[in-house]
Amino acid sequence: MKVKSPLEIYNYLPRTNCGECGYDTCMSFAAHIIDRSAKVLQCKPLVEDAEKNPKAKETLEKLIEITSPEIAEVIIGTGDNAVKIGGEEVLHRHELTFFNPVAFFYDVWDTMDDKDLDERCSKVVEYKKFYVGQFLTLDGIAVRCTSNDPKRYREVAKKVAGYGKPMILVCLDAECMKAALEEVADTKPLIYAATEGNWKDFLKLALDYKVPVTIRAKDLNVLKSIAKTFKEAGVEEIVLDPVTEPLGEGLQGTYERVIQLRRTAILAEDKDVAYPIMITPIAAWLMDADDVTKAYWETVIGSTFIVKYGDIMIFRSLEPYSVMPLVLLNYNIYTDPRTPVQVEAGLKEINNPTSDSPVFITTNFALTYYTVESDLTSGGISCWLLVLDTEGLGVEVSVAGGAFTSGKVKDLIEETGIADKVNHKYLVIPGLAARLAGAIEDDTGWNVLVGPVDSGRIKGWLEKNWPPKPKEE
Amino acid sequence: MAKKFTLEEFLELLKKYNVEELEGVEIEGDLEIEFEEGAGIDLTALTAAYTLLSEFGNFLYHSNMALSYLQRLSAMLGIPTPFAMPAMPPAPAVPEVAPPIPEVKIPEKLVEAKFEPYKMEYPGTIEEVTLGATKSEGGTRGYTVTVGGEKSLPFYIFDAKQEYLPVIAVDVFDMRIGLAKAVRMHYDDVMDDPAEWAKKAVDKFGADLVTVHLISTDPLLKDTPVNEAVKVLEDVLQAVKCPIIVGGSGNKEKDPKVLAKAAEVCEGERIMLASATLDEWEMIAEAAKKYDHVVLSWTQMDINNQKTLNKYLLKRAEVPRENIIQDTTTAALGYGLDYAYTTMERARIAGLKGDADLAFPISSGTTNAWGAREAWMTESPIEGDSDWGPRELRGPIWEIVTGLTLALAGVDLFMMMHPGACATLKEISNTLGGRIKGGVADPGEWIFMEG
Secondary structure, three states, X not given: OOOOOHHHHHOOOOOOOOOOXXXXXXXXXXXXXXXXXXXXXXXXXXXXXXXXXXXXXXXXXXXHHHHOOOOOEEEEOOHXXXXXXXXXXXXXXXXXXXXXXXXXXXXXXXXXXXXXXXXXXXXXXXXXXXXXXXXXXXXEEEEEOOOOOHXXXXXXXXXXXXXXXXXXXXXXXXXXXXXXXXXXXXXXXXXXXXXXXXXXXXXXXXXXHOOOEEEEOOOHHHHHHHHXXXXXXXXXXXXXXXXXXXXXXXXXXXXXXXXXXXXHHHHOOOHHHOOOEEEOHHHHHHOOOOHHHHHHHHXXXXXXXXXXXXXXXXXXXXXXXXXXXXXXXXXXXXXXXXXXXXXXXEEEEEOOOOOOOOEEEEEOEHHHHHHHHHHHHHOOOOEEEEEEOOOOOXXXXXXXXXXXXXXXXXXXXXXXXXXXXXXXXXXXXXXXXXXHHHHHHHHHOOEEEEOOOOHHHHHXXXXXXXXXXXXXX | OOOOOOHHHHHHHHHHOOOOOOOOEEEOOOOOEEEOOOOOOOHHHHHHOHHHHHHHHHHHHHHHHHHHHOOOXXXXXXXXXXXXXXXXXXXXXXXXXXXXXXXOOOOOOOOOOOOOOOOOOOOOOOOEEEXXXXXXXXXXXXXXXXXXXOOOOXXXXXXXXXOOOOEEEEEEEXXXXXXXXXXXXXXXXXXXXXXXXXXXXXXXXXXXXXXXXXXXXXXXXXXXXXXXXXXXXXXXXXXXXXXXXXXXOOOOOOHHHHHHHHHHHOOOOXXXXXXXXXXXXXXXXXXXXXXXXEEEEEOOOOHHHHHHHHHHHHHHOOOOHHHEEEEOOOOOOOOOHHHHHHHHHHHHHHHHOOOHHHOOOEEEEHHHHHHOHHHHOOOOOOOOOOOOOOHHHHHHHHHHHHHHHHHXXXXXXXXXXXXXXXXXXXXXXXXXXXXXXXXXXXXXHHHOOOO
């Protein structure tokens, strides 16, 4: 956004500290607008005033303009499943954060038979991968028109819409596209794509059906030119596709175009190209190779542009080895670097533990904690889990760096009063903290059992090691 | 210092020596260059270019490797090569667009606009560091490897030329160790012989360098005495022609002694000593300086610590700038990769913006990717997860995506293991670095493809 300081926003606000926005003061509200955790429209007095008074309306519009993100936001789909893309402010995540993760769409085509179509759509809808306390999912389905038959395309678009996921309609022919839009425009699909050859028809479609539109052109002058034309004609939601070339100097050229588009949008403030960017890793399937190699290369292209400025992508491979690394990379790159990913330290009860249950210890790094917690929970293990404050570091790093020490373990045991809740004195420490075993025994007086290196193996480990054989004195 | 040549540059050079054709010169598979007796070539001219010719052999060898990387990928993944895919049917012709119905709101013509890319120039340059020394430089290596020299962000070759692209050092251990199955299957036959291991990594898997980890020196493992442990290095130097990196066991007390001795026995070879840390840097830096080796400056995801350690090496130990590579630590995809990425990216940007204390090439222990459970576990331990699929295919891509992400942050040297991962990472680096020609005829064909 243009403004950098809450003061610049504060001057536009009522300055009454009425609190209706949910923040105590107008200044606090302004600060939250700056870090994008609050929206201007949350200020009720300002909005109400604008409805009555043209001058206030002008102020509100001005405020919205100066606080809008550098890269425009586009919403695809409706309701709970809608996906928001774009809205980025910076070129490097450490400068602030990246906001809206890349939206992943998987292709189907209208000459598929119904059984295959259902199978593929279901796979997209059902995919989930547990990570940091939640399940990650896929965003939507891209429906390609390969029949050239408006009737068939319309029918398949309708069928796919039934899965409730956001859609991209992939078709360069205006007549087929129109047929599909007549059926599914109310689900707000993204249409793909307006080109130098069909732009007039697609401009009309985007305006008539009020749907977001992708503009596809390898020549960035043409791309900008069409975007400017569409914007001036009243299209609100635009996505830019600078054409993904999958191999060789073509891919190098793609990398250049994507970086130039985003860098020019943000640093040169060229608003005509400040839109979300479409990448089509599916183009890897044009190469001459076996399926695994194509899927690997598709993943490589996807990864490159998750890191570098892609906002929405169309993929082919639904193989777990393609999807899993991509969804995790997307999550990692879009994690807010400003807030350390930690959970609260202390004692957690897993599956109603009793006084006979084992006691485990782990760190408060969110990823470590959730991994251990979900392994214990889904493994049906009743136990006590001590969570040590390692300042958000994982086991290995915190042991090496001195944030996981026997002294801190002793304090945690005392603070949580775990000794009163169990009838034994056995503490299971992570395999990666093995070197602290002796020191913890000396400092706490508890017996230390060194658990497995990966918490996924706790279940098997317990079968052999719990209840513990008493130590021979 | 040996220079790497592109094919064009080399041919230019031959012209300079009036060599029009390479008639009678054979470059064989094992890279021996032979001259046929009585070949019509002015040998005097060629003598001067002889060292260049061996460079050329080296170049050819590596470019051939690159060409075949992807072709060999599926074999490296340990899966049978599927039947060749039938050729893609020709794309149906783009249907003719019906003439637009004139409407008031649709303009007749596109608004003219010119895209003017934002120009970016950084004041700083990343240090160039060369590993290995050839005979003329006092060593015995067949070639040297140079990293660094960047003037802009990774692969931003439209900003500034990137002369050196990332290189790959394959890990070799001085004793049999536990490895993920997908990795072990490639090294099982050589794991009891580090020299053979190194040879396989270079000859079969196209490693630019090898890293010899002397982990048997760990008191908790074999506690191999220092003098005995370093003998392995002599075997490896005999077995391969590439520059080498030497690592310890991670034991704070013993590593400095191991690395100091390694520096001594490898005198003249310009190896890299891995690693100096904030706890133990003096002895390693001293040894590196005395025997002219490169030091790896290693810290744990903290840019300030990295700066501090680099300063110690530069100012207190007076290690020359061209002898330092830095490593801010690699975390696997899904296990802190975002921290690793951002620390490296910040270090690189700081270096380019003129912070000389951070303007060093970056090394990554990409093998860490195999620590992610997604890379090696047979199936998900989490109830409710979608099927994870075969781990033989998950592991290598985990190493690739971890490495690629960090390549985009600025990594110059990857320490890796899986041959398919090495090949793919090399291919994408060479592609983004502008070294792979060609592409597909029509990148829009996927829009229409059936199936």
